[in-house]
Amino acid sequence: MPVTFTFGEFLSARSVIGSTLAELGETHDNLWALTPDIGATLVEFREKFPDRFLDVGLAEQVCVGIAAGLAYDGNIPVVSGMLPFLSMRALEQIRTDVCYPNLPVKIIGTHGGLVGNGGSTHYAVEDLALMCALTNMTVTSIGDPLMVGEVLRQSMAMKGPIYIRLAVGKSDQVLYQPGQHDVRIGKGIVTREGTDATIFTHGTTVAQAVQAAEALEQDGRSVRVVDMFTLKPIDADLIAQCAEETGGRFVVLEDHLAYGGLATRVADVVADRGIRLTAFERLGIPQVYAGFGGDEELRDKHGYGLAATVAATRRVLAAQP
Amino acid sequence: MTAQPLTASRDLSVAELEELSHELRTKLLELCGTYEGAVHIGGDLSAADILTVLFEYGMTVDPDDISNPQRDRFVLSKGHAAVCMYIAMAIRGFFSYEGIVSSYGQLDSAYGMHPCKVQLPGVEASTGSLGHGLPLAVGMALSARHRGQQHRVFCLLGDGETGEGSVWEAAMAARSNRLGNLVAFVDRNRQLMTSMAEERVVFEPYTDKWAAFGWNVVHVDGHDMAALVRVVDELPDPDSDRPTVVVAETVKGKGVDFMEGNLAWHAGSLGKADLERALTALNTAFEASRTQKENV
Numbered sequence: 275m276p277v278t279f280t281f282g283e284f285l286s287a288r289s290v291i292g293s294t295l296a297e298l299g300e301t302h303d304n305l306w307a308l309t310p311d312i313g314a315t316l317v318e319f320r321e322k323f324p325d326r327f328l329d330v331g332l333a334e335q336v337c338v339g340i341a342a343g344l345a346y347d348g349n350i351p352v353v354s355g356m357l358p359f360l361s362m363r364a365l366e367q368i369r370t371d372v373c374y375p376n377l378p379v380k381i382i383g384t385h386g387g388l389v390g391n392g393g394s395t396h397y398a399v400e401d402l403a404l405m406c407a408l409t410n411m412t413v414t415s416i417g418d419p420l421m422v423g424e425v426l427r428q429s430m431a432m433k434g435p436i437y438i439r440l441a442v443g444k445s446d447q448v449l450y451q452p453g454q455h456d457v458r459i460g461k462g463i464v465t466r467e468g469t470d471a472t473i474f475t476h477g478t479t480v481a482q483a484v485q486a487a488e489a490l491e492q493d494g495r496s497v498r499v500v501d502m503f504t505l506k507p508i509d510a511d512l513i514a515q516c517a518e519e520t521g522g523r524f525v526v527l528e529d530h531l532a533y534g535g536l537a538t539r540v541a542d543v544v545a546d547r548g549i550r551l552t553a554f555e556r557l558g559i560p561q562v563y564a565g566f567g568g569d570e571e572l573r574d575k576h577g578y579g580l581a582a583t584v585a586a587t588r589r590v591l592a593a594q595p
Numbered sequence: 596m597t598a599q600p601l602t603a604s605r606d607l608s609v610a611e612l613e614e615l616s617h618e619l620r621t622k623l624l625e626l627c628g629t630y631e632g633a634v635h636i637g638g639d640l641s642a643a644d645i646l647t648v649l650f651e652y653g654m655t656v657d658p659d660d661i662s663n664p665q666r667d668r669f670v671l672s673k674g675h676a677a678v679c680m681y682i683a684m685a686i687r688g689f690f691s692y693e694g695i696v697s698s699y700g701q702l703d704s705a706y707g708m709h710p711c712k713v714q715l716p717g718v719e720a721s722t723g724s725l726g727h728g729l730p731l732a733v734g735m736a737l738s739a740r741h742r743g744q745q746h747r748v749f750c751l752l753g754d755g756e757t758g759e760g761s762v763w764e765a766a767m768a769a770r771s772n773r774l775g776n777l778v779a780f781v782d783r784n785r786q787l788m789t790s791m792a793e794e795r796v797v798f799e800p801y802t803d804k805w806a807a808f809g810w811n812v813v814h815v816d817g818h819d820m821a822a823l824v825r826v827v828d829e830l831p832d833p834d835s836d837r838p839t840v841v842v843a844e845t846v847k848g849k850g851v852d853f854m855e856g857n858l859a860w861h862a863g864s865l866g867k868a869d870l871e872r873a874l875t876a877l878n879t880a881f882e883a884s885r886t887q888k889e890n891v
């Protein structure tokens with residue numbers, strides 16, 4: 275089934291989070307929003323439900339711990355903040371206080387990947403590896419601002435925790451017009467159809483993968499783009515299907531360490547299922563502390579920008595079975 | 596290890612230090628007016644007098660001898676004030692100000708939003724994630740003790756930052772290890788990123804908290820240069836057995852009326868038009884404080 279794709283307008287994912295939580299707060303009187311001094315996203319919720327809003331100040335560990343305590347008592351807490359600090363400072367709280375008792379705490383935040391030019395203290399580049407390692411955790415990474423709202427809504431029915439990763443979230447391009455794509459936690463999205471190779475990606479690099487596929491279209495190559503926005507549980511059936519339908523040619527592109535994130539998840543499925551591939555390339559952040567610079571500049575510098583994506587996909591397309 | 600003795604702190608007058616502080620603020624605003632991205636200008640301006648007194652007066656450091664083992668160490672725990680530290684250090688002779696403005700935040704620049712020791716030698720620690728600096732400073736002070744060295748370790752924290760549990764774990768460790776060679780400054784501007792202090796997080800009674808951890812507590816107006824000089828002059832001997840915290844009462848955005856106490860200026864960009872407005876405000880405030888002093 276061919277999927278038509280057009281880039282949409284730019285929206286702020288943060289404001290979508292804010293309005294979605296404010297909307298969900300109406301229907302769920304046990305929904306709480308917590309933050310460690312990163313409260314701008316939650317203003318709408320705070321104004322509507324001041325007694326279900328908690329800003330603990332600079333204290334990520336306690337923020338997650340309190341969320342777990344609230345969840346023990348039947349509440350649904352959303353912890354919103356900056357992911358480098360939530361995923362690392364509060365890692366043990368996430369693992370032991372949230373995941374171990376399998377509580378419905380949602381961790382949502384920004385600064386996933388080399389974004390925002392804050393330097394390595396402010397880039398979450400290991401977070402998906404860490405979160406995927408945690409039993410009971412559902413792990414997502416989202417590039418489309420409207421999709422964040424959809425994922426939050428769906429997650430209300432979940433019994434356990436979910437991690438929702440965004441880039442900066444101030445201005446992101448709409449990729450999926452409402453109703454045109456089936457967004458379901460746990461299922462990959464075929465963003466763009468193709469038959470010669472598949473680029474698997476998530477988050478900010480979905481748009482870049484589409485641009486690479488469009489560039490290769492000029493050469494008469496048909497490249498599929500799969501937005502694997504749920505890294506865990508991974509959509510293994512879709513990976514197997516893509517291997518079959520696109521000549522076993524895979525590129526995995528992500529704004530995360532090249533080892534430990536989606537590429538590792540895909541490679542695990544390939545190994546576990548004994549899928550035969552023709553070629554496999556991974557594009558992501560190498561084992562270096564990335565330094566300063568604009569988002570695109572850093573992707574180019576570290577070898578996973580648009581040009582590198584086109585080049586890697588060409589290599590994969592040229593590989594002989 | 597043989598090392599050249601470092602020259603002790605320089606003998607600058609309070610008025611000269613005030614001029615240097617004004618220069619620091621002016622240069623901060625210029626950068627905030629030309630750089631396209633956001634600058635943490637509020638917390639830079641609140642820390643400017645503290646950084647000036649430390650780099651120009653209080654600390655024994657030498658820009659031409661940055662690895663001398665006897666130098667005082669400085670850890671910027673509130674790493675988002677990096678550019679204020681870079682410029683204060685530039686004024687002291689460590690770096691070139693032109694180098695900072697021309698490359699700040701650019702690809703491959705050593706001068707980024709948060710300090711990186713690897714990329715920028717002269718900076719003592721890579722920080723930016725709040726709550727890390729004081730533990731690092733405790734380690735450095737402990738090492739100095741162990742080696743029988745006489746230098747001090749200074750650390751600057753934000754008051755919001757002291758919400759992090761690690762700060763208090765370090766406070767306890769510092770007292771337990773009797774680190775009289777450790778001096779923490781808290782930039783007590785009573786603002787966090789998205790709230791005012793006491794609004795959501797209750798810090799008071801603040802100096803009592805440090806005292807309860809067994810620290811020597813000094814409470815000072817963080818914009819009164821004469822008072823800051825006295826604090827530095829009267830620091831306990833590094834061989835003493837209690838760490839010192841200087842709780843410096845400051846104003847976030849100090850010197851620029853439309854930024855002072857305004858949550859919108861935790862971080863921001865001025866642009867050309869507002870740069871003029873900000874510089875005028877800063878100069879007016881500086882002249883006013885000078886006239887006031889002359890009249891006393």
Ligand SMILES: Cc1ncc(C[n+]2csc(CCOP(=O)(O)OP(=O)(O)O)c2C)c(N)n1
Binds near residue numbers: 312637639725786788
């Ligand atoms: C661990 C951590 N959490 C969050 C942030 C994001 N952040 C940067 S500055 C800041 C507010 C800091 O307030 P304060 O320590 O009082 O600094 P100041 O007001 O002096 O700028 C926040 C939340 C961070 N850098 N590190």
